[in-house]
Amino acid sequence: MFHPASSAHENLSFRAVARHFLPLLRPFWFSLCWAVVAMVFDALLTVLRPWPLKIVIDHVLSHRSSHVPLFANWLDHFSGGRVAVLYGACAANLLIAIGTGLLTYSYTCALGDVAQRLVFLLRGRLFAHMQRLSLQFHDHQRIGDLISRLTSDMQAIQDIIANGSILLFSNACLLIGMVALMFWLNWQFALAALAGAPLLFWTVFQSTRRVKAATRTARASDGLLGSVAQETLTAIRIVQGLAQEEQQDQRFQAYSTTSLHAYLETVRYQARVAPLVDLLAAVGLVIVMWYGTTRVLEGSVTTGDMLIFFAYVTNLYSPMKALARLSDALNKASVGAERITEVLCIDQGISERNDARAVSRVGGSIEFRDVSFWYEQGRPVLSHVNLQIAPGEKIAVMGATGEGKSTLVSLIPRLYDPGEGSVLIDGEDIRTYTVQSLRDQISLVLQDALLFRGTIYDNIAFGRTDASDEEIIAAARTANADEFIQRLPDGYHTMIAERGVTLSGGQKQRIAIARAILRDAPILILDEPTTGLDAATEQKVVEALERAAARRTTITITHGLAPLRLADRVLLLKGGRIVEERSFQT
Numbered sequence: 339m340f341h342p343a344s345s346a347h348e349n350l351s352f353r354a355v356a357r358h359f360l361p362l363l364r365p366f367w368f369s370l371c372w373a374v375v376a377m378v379f380d381a382l383l384t385v386l387r388p389w390p391l392k393i394v395i396d397h398v399l400s401h402r403s404s405h406v407p408l409f410a411n412w413l414d415h416f417s418g419g420r421v422a423v424l425y426g427a428c429a430a431n432l433l434i435a436i437g438t439g440l441l442t443y444s445y446t447c448a449l450g451d452v453a454q455r456l457v458f459l460l461r462g463r464l465f466a467h468m469q470r471l472s473l474q475f476h477d478h479q480r481i482g483d484l485i486s487r488l489t490s491d492m493q494a495i496q497d498i499i500a501n502g503s504i505l506l507f508s509n510a511c512l513l514i515g516m517v518a519l520m521f522w523l524n525w526q527f528a529l530a531a532l533a534g535a536p537l538l539f540w541t542v543f544q545s546t547r548r549v550k551a552a553t554r555t556a557r558a559s560d561g562l563l564g565s566v567a568q569e570t571l572t573a574i575r576i577v578q579g580l581a582q583e584e585q586q587d588q589r590f591q592a593y594s595t596t597s598l599h600a601y602l603e604t605v606r607y608q609a610r611v612a613p614l615v616d617l618l619a620a621v622g623l624v625i626v627m628w629y630g631t632t633r634v635l636e637g638s639v640t641t642g643d644m645l646i647f648f649a650y651v652t653n654l655y656s657p658m659k660a661l662a663r664l665s666d667a668l669n670k671a672s673v674g675a676e677r678i679t680e681v682l683c684i685d686q687g688i689s690e691r692n693d694a695r696a697v698s699r700v701g702g703s704i705e706f707r708d709v710s711f712w713y714e715q716g717r718p719v720l721s722h723v724n725l726q727i728a729p730g731e732k733i734a735v736m737g738a739t740g741e742g743k744s745t746l747v748s749l750i751p752r753l754y755d756p757g758e759g760s761v762l763i764d765g766e767d768i769r770t771y772t773v774q775s776l777r778d779q780i781s782l783v784l785q786d787a788l789l790f791r792g793t794i795y796d797n798i799a800f801g802r803t804d805a806s807d808e809e810i811i812a813a814a815r816t817a818n819a820d821e822f823i824q825r826l827p828d829g830y831h832t833m834i835a836e837r838g839v840t841l842s843g844g845q846k847q848r849i850a851i852a853r854a855i856l857r858d859a860p861i862l863i864l865d866e867p868t869t870g871l872d873a874a875t876e877q878k879v880v881e882a883l884e885r886a887a888a889r890r891t892t893i894t895i896t897h898g899l900a901p902l903r904l905a906d907r908v909l910l911l912k913g914g915r916i917v918e919e920r921s922f923q924t
């Protein structure tokens with residue numbers, strides 16, 4: 339079982355993450371290759387930056403031959419005079435600046451573009467996957483945590499591609515270039531100047547490992563933090579009604595504190611790296627100064643060479659510092675990638691047989707054949723249920739709370755599959771139908787009419803987006819909803835807030851019924867559709883339901899008596915079995 343609150347992703351292999359991410363990069367290979375080439379050239383030009391000054395010092399000021407890659411011979415025999423060399427060096431400086439500017443612009447654009455598009459693809463894929471995971475998965479999830487995977491974790495990946503990869507790659511190229519040129523100029527000098535580097539790498543590596551562990555804890559807490567916020571705000575009426583703000587504050591603060599401590603730990607580790615880098619850089623500069631000056635006095639290296647070493651050692655440690663700073667973004671992105679992959683790896687969707695066929699419109703007979711179901715092994719909710727419902731027949735299911743009524747009906751659209759036995763529609767096991775075509779045969783009205791943010795029009799059309807205006811109005815009339823919708827300021831185009839809180843329970847329920855009617859499916863499932871309504875509103879809703887149920891196989895779960903008007907037959911569910919069956923209407 340997948341538990342996001344745990345750090346299960348510690349075990350997620352790099353290969354699993356790469357398997358999900360690398361194919362996504364395929365469409366961007368050209369941009370990525372171009373960005374790499376541009377960064378290599380940019381690093382090359384940056385490495386060359388101090389060289390014009392070295393040439394000026396050696397050639398123009400000191401009249402000495404200069405150790406310059408490729409140009410040394412040409413420079414030594416150059417007959418244009420020292421002023422021309424000075425102008426040449428100035429022009430080279432400007433050209434290097436223009437070149438690096440253009441290259442930086444080009445790879446920043448390319449990588450920014452890739453980051454946005456990749457996250458766009460990945461976000462779409464993750465959302466589509468989450469939506470299709472079975473209810474068994476969602477039953478154990480915290481929505482806030484899933485949302486943080488879709489948002490903050492995605493953002494971390496976007497940041498690392500758009501900014502982090504530039505820092506990482508260009509600084510790595512710069513380091514390689516500078517170290518290579520130092521060795522080329524004078525390997526003993528280079529070894530002395532770089533004496534502190536191994537210690538630095540070791541420190542950065544250790545700190546990165548610790549930062550990653552802390553980031554993982556922080557991100558898991560962030561997910562839980564999001565969940566508490568989301569749950570509290572979703573249930574704000576009950577939280578305020580029962581004056582539980584204090585308790586929710588404490589829950590929120592508990593996760594917030596874990597997150598804070600984990601992030602503070604990352605800050606501490608990172609803060610330790612920067613001064614250490616500075617100290618090692620200072621040691622490097624002292625060595626360069628002492629070693630360089632003695633060698634210049636001896637005449638074995640030129641002043642220009644010493645300048646190059648000085649410039650490189652000064653610059654060498656700033657990429658290292660940048661790389662150490664980057665470890666935070668890198669850790670966030672890699673933990674984010676793990677958390678995203680963790681969900682993508684879950685294969686808990688309702689499985690569809692290879693030979694499943696799409697069914698166009700069923701007659702509507704339903705049969706439960708020896709069906710048993712359990713959420714947890716050893717605790718059956720339904721035991722050997724046998725039930726036959728004729729096309730167009732209306733059944734009411736009654737029973738005490740927790741007896742498995744909702745579970746029974748949720749097996750029909752395959753929200754869950756039976757543990758044993760089978761559910762048949764039109765005499766065929768529903769697993770022989772494709773899930774989409776099976777669900778197209780069913781309309782649902784639940785106790786809590788779930789409405790989405792949008793207009794009333796959009797909400798009625800939710801189950802059938804191709805419906806015409808006339809069909810939508812006709813469905814609303816049949817559902818007894820048209821009359822109150824017409825009275826609203828914008829009629830069908832009135833915006834309703836998330837979860838329909840601006841409408842009364844009865845109004846929401848009638849919109850949900852209009853939605854079910856518009857869908858025009860041969861099977862209608864009503865799960866306690868009139869709970870919580872007053873007698874007058876219940877009357878209106880039941881009238882609407884009667885019209886909605888006409889010519890449809892209808893199963894109504896109810897505790898109340900009013901919806902029994904809809905039933906030809908009433909079943910009593912107890913202990914996971916149908917214990918009583920009574921024909922209600924003659």
Ligand SMILES: Nc1ncnc2c1ncn2[C@@H]1O[C@H](COP(=O)(O)OP(=O)(O)OP(=O)(O)O)[C@@H](O)[C@H]1O
Nearest residue numbers: 477713714719737738739740741742743744745746
């Ligand atoms: N997702 C789930 N995971 C684990 N157990 C569940 C889940 N959903 C329901 N149950 C358990 O299964 C049993 C049947 O639940 P179900 O919701 O089907 O009952 P019900 O008869 O519809 O109840 P009510 O009338 O209160 O809506 C209950 O004991 C419930 O605790």
